[in-house]
Amino acid sequence: MAQARTVGLRMTPAQRRRRLLKNIWDSRYMYLLLLPGVLFFAMFRYVPMYGIQLAWKEFTANLGVTGSPWVGWEKFRFLFAEADFWNSLRNTLVIAGMQLLFVFPFPIILAILFNEVRQAGPKRVMQIVLTFPHFLSWVILSSIIANLLGNNGMVNNIIVAMGGEKVNFLMNKAVFRWLLIFSLMWKESGWNAILYMATITSIDPSLYEAATIDGANRWHKVRYITWPGIATIVTATFILRIGSIMDAGYMQVLNLYNPAVYEVGDILDTYIYRITFEKAPDYGVSTAVGMFKGVVNAVLMLTAEFVSRKFNGEGLF
Amino acid sequence: MSKKLTRALACLLALCMLWIAGCSSAPAQQTTPPANDQNATESGNEAETQPEQEQPVAPETQEETGYTPDFSEKLSISSNVQNAEAVPGTALWDYFQQKFNVEIELIPLTFNERHEKARLWVSSGDMPDLMWMDLDESMFAEYANWVNQGMFQAYPSMDELEAKWPNLAAYYQLENNVGDELMTIDGKWYAHTMLRDNPEYNFMSGMSWMYRRDWAKKLNLYQEDDIYTWDEWVELNKAFIEQDPGENGAGKTIGMGTELFYFPNAFGVYQTSNQYGYGAFSPKDGKYEWTAARPETLEGLLVAKDLYDQGIIWPDNPLGQTPDESYKAGLMGSDFNNFTVDRVYSVRKALKENFPDIDENEAGALAKVIGPDGTLWCKQSQCYWGAVIMSANIGEAKMTRWMDMLDWMLSKEGIYFRAYGIEGTDWELAEDGTVKCLWPESTVLPGTQADPYPDNSRSWFNWYGGAAISAEDAPKVNYPQNYIDDTNEKFAFLRDNGFMRSFDYESSYLSAENKNKSGNFTTEVSDKMIELITTASKEELPQLWNDWIASMQDKVQPVLDELNSMIEDVPVESEPRVYNK
Numbered sequence: 048m049a050q051a052r053t054v055g056l057r058m059t060p061a062q063r064r065r066r067l068l069k070n071i072w073d074s075r076y077m078y079l080l081l082l083p084g085v086l087f088f089a090m091f092r093y094v095p096m097y098g099i100q101l102a103w104k105e106f107t108a109n110l111g112v113t114g115s116p117w118v119g120w121e122k123f124r125f126l127f128a129e130a131d132f133w134n135s136l137r138n139t140l141v142i143a144g145m146q147l148l149f150v151f152p153f154p155i156i157l158a159i160l161f162n163e164v165r166q167a168g169p170k171r172v173m174q175i176v177l178t179f180p181h182f183l184s185w186v187i188l189s190s191i192i193a194n195l196l197g198n199n200g201m202v203n204n205i206i207v208a209m210g211g212e213k214v215n216f217l218m219n220k221a222v223f224r225w226l227l228i229f230s231l232m233w234k235e236s237g238w239n240a241i242l243y244m245a246t247i248t249s250i251d252p253s254l255y256e257a258a259t260i261d262g263a264n265r266w267h268k269v270r271y272i273t274w275p276g277i278a279t280i281v282t283a284t285f286i287l288r289i290g291s292i293m294d295a296g297y298m299q300v301l302n303l304y305n306p307a308v309y310e311v312g313d314i315l316d317t318y319i320y321r322i323t324f325e326k327a328p329d330y331g332v333s334t335a336v337g338m339f340k341g342v343v344n345a346v347l348m349l350t351a352e353f354v355s356r357k358f359n360g361e362g363l364f
Numbered sequence: 365m366s367k368k369l370t371r372a373l374a375c376l377l378a379l380c381m382l383w384i385a386g387c388s389s390a391p392a393q394q395t396t397p398p399a400n401d402q403n404a405t406e407s408g409n410e411a412e413t414q415p416e417q418e419q420p421v422a423p424e425t426q427e428e429t430g431y432t433p434d435f436s437e438k439l440s441i442s443s444n445v446q447n448a449e450a451v452p453g454t455a456l457w458d459y460f461q462q463k464f465n466v467e468i469e470l471i472p473l474t475f476n477e478r479h480e481k482a483r484l485w486v487s488s489g490d491m492p493d494l495m496w497m498d499l500d501e502s503m504f505a506e507y508a509n510w511v512n513q514g515m516f517q518a519y520p521s522m523d524e525l526e527a528k529w530p531n532l533a534a535y536y537q538l539e540n541n542v543g544d545e546l547m548t549i550d551g552k553w554y555a556h557t558m559l560r561d562n563p564e565y566n567f568m569s570g571m572s573w574m575y576r577r578d579w580a581k582k583l584n585l586y587q588e589d590d591i592y593t594w595d596e597w598v599e600l601n602k603a604f605i606e607q608d609p610g611e612n613g614a615g616k617t618i619g620m621g622t623e624l625f626y627f628p629n630a631f632g633v634y635q636t637s638n639q640y641g642y643g644a645f646s647p648k649d650g651k652y653e654w655t656a657a658r659p660e661t662l663e664g665l666l667v668a669k670d671l672y673d674q675g676i677i678w679p680d681n682p683l684g685q686t687p688d689e690s691y692k693a694g695l696m697g698s699d700f701n702n703f704t705v706d707r708v709y710s711v712r713k714a715l716k717e718n719f720p721d722i723d724e725n726e727a728g729a730l731a732k733v734i735g736p737d738g739t740l741w742c743k744q745s746q747c748y749w750g751a752v753i754m755s756a757n758i759g760e761a762k763m764t765r766w767m768d769m770l771d772w773m774l775s776k777e778g779i780y781f782r783a784y785g786i787e788g789t790d791w792e793l794a795e796d797g798t799v800k801c802l803w804p805e806s807t808v809l810p811g812t813q814a815d816p817y818p819d820n821s822r823s824w825f826n827w828y829g830g831a832a833i834s835a836e837d838a839p840k841v842n843y844p845q846n847y848i849d850d851t852n853e854k855f856a857f858l859r860d861n862g863f864m865r866s867f868d869y870e871s872s873y874l875s876a877e878n879k880n881k882s883g884n885f886t887t888e889v890s891d892k893m894i895e896l897i898t899t900a901s902k903e904e905l906p907q908l909w910n911d912w913i914a915s916m917q918d919k920v921q922p923v924l925d926e927l928n929s930m931i932e933d934v935p936v937e938s939e940p941r942v943y944n945k
Contacts, residue, residue, distance in 0.1 A: 108489070108515050109515060110513075111489070193680075197683070204615070207614070218898045219899075305683050305684065306891040306892075306894035307894055307895050309895060310895065323483075324480040324484075325480075325887055327505055327506050327881065327883045328487070
């Protein structure tokens with residue numbers, strides 16, 4: 048190994064380039080497989096970033112993004128003076144926090160529970176039933192929820208049939224955030240559990256057998272074998288989730304909220320949507336919000352990575 | 365996986381991705397030229413001009429001016445339209461495109477996204493050659509901004525219209541058509557406005573109530589001539605819910621409903637407030653005020669709040685569901701909506717189809733409801749609805765072709781074409797010059813003629829036809845006469861007995877820096893009203909409303925200052941008159 052490194056160091060730049068090209072050519076089909084992903088990220092993630100400059104510009108349609116005049120920090124100053132911005136920031140953090148607290152652990156628990164089911168048939172049926180909502184868009188799911196929870200929906204009809212009074216679930220500030228949490232759990236938990244189930248599957252079965260011989264019960268096996276086996280992947284997904292904490296569910300909120308619950312439901316993404324498309328747009332302000340969101344996300348992700356390495360010894364990078 | 369398979373898969377994936385990427389990119393846009401520079405605005409799309417398929421009929425020369433339209437070059441013109449899927453493939457569409465030797469590329473649009481799409485297209489440089497816009501006073505500020513940024517092509521001057529397109533010139537010379545003046549910025553106008561079809565009623569909006577007269581009679585709460593005081597109206601709607609005359613089942617009958625954009629104004633604010641008639645800003649003692657800040661608005665809001673708390677207003681209304689569907693399904697007692705004859709026809713026809721045994725005239729009757737203050741309120745609209753704007757990139761050839769098309773659609777022949785279809789097949793002129801529709805008899809609505817063309821296939825002509833078609837221009841033969849009579853009777857009654865303020869064009873269509881930047885705050889007002897009605901208690905509502913009004917002053921005041929400094933002749937506030945039943 049040390050010899051190989053020495054040889055590598057002695058190579059001239061031209062030799063190194065040739066070696067790199069040879070390596071690429073040898074693995075050309077792997078690189079070809081990589082190409083679509085690279086193109087995707089280049090086209091849809093990096094190229095559009097030139098639009099970030101709008102946060103410091105007064106956009107005019109005829110001059111375009113690059114030609115519009117610079118206005119310094121004016122858009123940010125305007126933004127930070129807006130009460131609606133702070134309200135949406137607060138809602139974003141609260142809803143994302145609730146998601147982290149309640150939605151994030153649920154697929155992990157689900158995967159562990161699935162692992163404990165021994166009969167293949169019921170296990171498979173449950174998996175399909177729980178995974179299916181993931182494939183429905185929020186447009187469809189929100190219609191289902193509105194029909195279930197609306198004034199003449201099934202839930203209210205049951206309440207009335209049982210002698211109760213109708214509840215306006217969708218316009219109730221106290222209920223709305225919980226509605227987001229439970230509907231997100233319903234939609235995504237089954238799908239997200241797949242990752243953890245795959246990880247659990249990779250745990251060496253002999254560990255469970257040895258534990259059984261040693262007298263471990265099911266709880267002990269979960270506690271001392273399953274959990275350590277998936278802890279790494281849980282850490283990685285946790286850091287990734289922290290890194291997107293400002294994404295509190297744009298499509299979900301947009302399809303479920305209404306002016307009655309803006310105070311508790313309007314998140315940064317829906318705020319951007321409303322100031323951009325529902326009235327005379329100021330693209331500079333919209334971009335400033337997006338920029339702010341991205342920076343906070345990046346800082347939080349790096350912080351989570353740092354904390355994870357410090358206390359857990361493992362991180363994402 | 366074998367090596368060969370991996371290679372094949374890799375190549376296939378890469379090709380697929382490249383193909384998708386290639387398909388997703390829009391054709392290159394030309395740099396936006398300055399507005400009005402017609403010589404420099406030849407669109408890149410014209411390079412796509414296709415060779416002749418079928419030679420169009422040679423157009424006639426204008427006798428007075430010598431202008432001869434030239435359709436020899438086939439052009440492709442893009443335009444946005446609702447129900448785009450229903451338009452192509454009909455004889456109407458083929459006839460029109462062939463007549464003008466154009467291929468019209470239809471860009472689909474849904475009504476709810478009309479403003480959003482317009483903003484996106486203009487800002488991103490993806491605007492179609494012709495863009496229909498719901499260009500009312502709430503969008504005027506953006507229109508003015510875009511004009512100032514050079515995004516639109518100006519329409520030809522009135523002199524040029526008179527020389528080349530006489531029908532269009534005559535259209536703009538109509539006494540009540542002020543569309544061109546409203547849309548004029550710095551001496552040029554950039555939007556062709558579509559004149560409404562009811563000048564005889566002073567462009568009164570159709571906003572009014574349809575209700576279940578049959579249910580009212582069943583409950584012995586019917587009032588003669590469908591005229592109700594506010595208390596009678598509330599009592600009736602309460603009885604609809606509590607006594608369930610439609611036998612829908614306990615708790616399933618809805619009282620009052622409306623479109624989201626009329627909520628909650630339809631339930632008290634319009635009936636008490638100066639907002640009904642003045643719009644976002646209203647005159648008071650020679651100065652403009654923010655209408656939302658006036659006491660009458662809060663008064664109306666409390667009326668709506670009371671109805672909402674009693675459950676008389678449809679509880680799901682703020683969620684944006686449309687009331688027509690519930691009404692047509694026999695679940696709703698009264699529906700506040702834009703009841704022109706088209707909507708009356710649509711609702712009654714659906715009621716007849718859904719409930720063949722009921723009298724749809726009784727189930728879809730039009731009510732005249734007096735407001736809580738004793739006034740029979742009605743509202744004047746601006747003289748037009750919708751406008752067609754040309755992209756700055758449209759180019760001389762396409763613009764001229766559009767003007768030729770527009771001029772023809774405003775001619776007698778064009779109006780009959782839009783109303784009925786193709787001459788000889790769908791209509792003919794009698795010896796006395798009157799038009800005779802040749803459609804077959806309807807089997808659904810006896811005594812009427814059935815439109816042979818599919819539903820919504822006239823969408824493009826409705827949006828781009830130049831003007832709404834009045835009954836005087838071309839009688840609506842597919843509507844039963846009593847539908848038309850009932851609607852006209854309502855309009856005439858309101859005109860003669862109601863109180864309608866003149867639409868305030870001055871404040872609504874002022875182009876000024878702050879107003880163009882802020883808009884007219886209607887979305888903010890509406891959102892706050894919905895929030896307070898649905899979530900605040902009646903006791904705390906006035907304070908919360910007043911606090912919010914105060915918090916908005918920093919944004920509103922600069923606009924008010926502009927209005928008050930720029931408009932010299934602020935209208936004199938007119939006092940509502942009381943109607944005695």
